[in-house]
Amino acid sequence: FQTAADESKQIDLMVNNAGTLNEYDWEPVVQLNLVACVRGSKLAMKHMSKKNGGRGGRIINTCSDLGLIDFHQLPLYCATKHGVRSFTSSMALHPDKELTGVQFACICPSVTRTDLMRSYNETISMAEDLEAIAIPTSRVAEGFLKLLRMSRMNGAILYIDKLKCEFCKLEYVGLGPVWTPQQ
Ligand SMILES: NC(=O)C1=CN([C@@H]2O[C@H](COP(=O)(O)OP(=O)(O)OC[C@H]3O[C@@H](n4cnc5c(N)ncnc54)[C@H](O)[C@@H]3O)[C@@H](O)[C@H]2O)C=CC1
Numbered sequence: 001f002q003t004a005a006d007e008s009k010q011i012d013l014m015v016n017n018a019g020t021l022n023e024y025d026w027e028p029v030v031q032l033n034l035v036a037c038v039r040g041s042k043l044a045m046k047h048m049s050k051k052n053g054g055r056g057g058r059i060i061n062t063c064s065d066l067g068l069i070d071f072h073q074l075p076l077y078c079a080t081k082h083g084v085r086s087f088t089s090s091m092a093l094h095p096d097k098e099l100t101g102v103q104f105a106c107i108c109p110s111v112t113r114t115d116l117m118r119s120y121n122e123t124i125s126m127a128e129d130l131e132a133i134a135i136p137t138s139r140v141a142e143g144f145l146k147l148l149r150m151s152r153m154n155g156a157i158l159y160i161d162k163l164k165c166e167f168c169k170l171e172y173v174g175l176g177p178v179w180t181p182q183q
Pocket residue numbers: 017018019020032062063064065108109110111112113114115116117
C-alpha cells in the first residue's frame with residue numbers, strides 16, 4: 001500500500017479482494033480474509049480521508065454470498081465473510097462519513113470459476129456440479145462496475161449470481177434477520 005501511496009498522489013479506490021478457503025489450516029484464512037481486509041481498509045481510509053488532507057475515496061471489499069447466509073460445510077469461511085460484510089456495513093454507518101468522504105461497499109458473488117473454486121472442487125466429489133452452477137469472473141466484473149458507476153455507493157451490499165445482480169439489506173422479519181433485495 002505504501003508503495004502505491006508513494007507513487008500516486010492520490011488513491012481513489014481500494015479493493016480488498018485477496019481471499020482463500022481452507023477449513024483445516026484455518027488461522028491463515030482468518031488473517032487473509034478478515035484481518036487483511038480490515039488492515040487494508042484502515043490504511044486506505046487514513047490516506048483518503050478529507051480530515052487528513054485526502055480527497056475521499058471508495059473502499060470495496062470482496063465478500064461472498066456466504067457472508068449473507070450460513071453454510072455447514074464451510075463454517076470458518078462463512079465466519080470470515082460475515083465479518084467482512086459486517087465490518088464494511090458498520091464502517092459505512094460511521095457518523096464521520098461526510099467529513100472523511102470515504103465510502104464503503106462490498107460485493108457478494110456466488111460460486112465463481114476461479115482457482116479458489118477449482119482447488120475446493122478437488123477436495124469434494126461434486127466437481128461437475130460446481131462447474132455448472134458457478135458464474136464466470138466477467139459476471140463479477142459487471143457487478144463491480146455497477147458499483148463504480150454509482151456516485152454514492154456507501155453501504156451497498158451487492159449480491160451477484162447467474163440471474164441477479166442486486167443490492168441487499170438486512171431486515172428483521174418476525175423473530176430473525178432476513179436478507180432482502182433492495183432496489
Ligand atoms: N471463487 C468463488 O467462488 C468466490 C470467491 N469469492 C472471494 O473472491 C476473492 C477472490 O477469490 P478468487 O479469485 O476466487 O480466488 P483465487 O484463489 O483465484 O485468487 C485469490 C487471489 O488472492 C491472492 N492472495 C492469496 N493469498 C494472498 C496473500 N497472503 N496476500 C496477498 N494476496 C494473496 C492470490 O495471489 C490471488 O490473486 C476472495 O476474497 C474470495 O473469498 C467470493 C465469492 C465466490
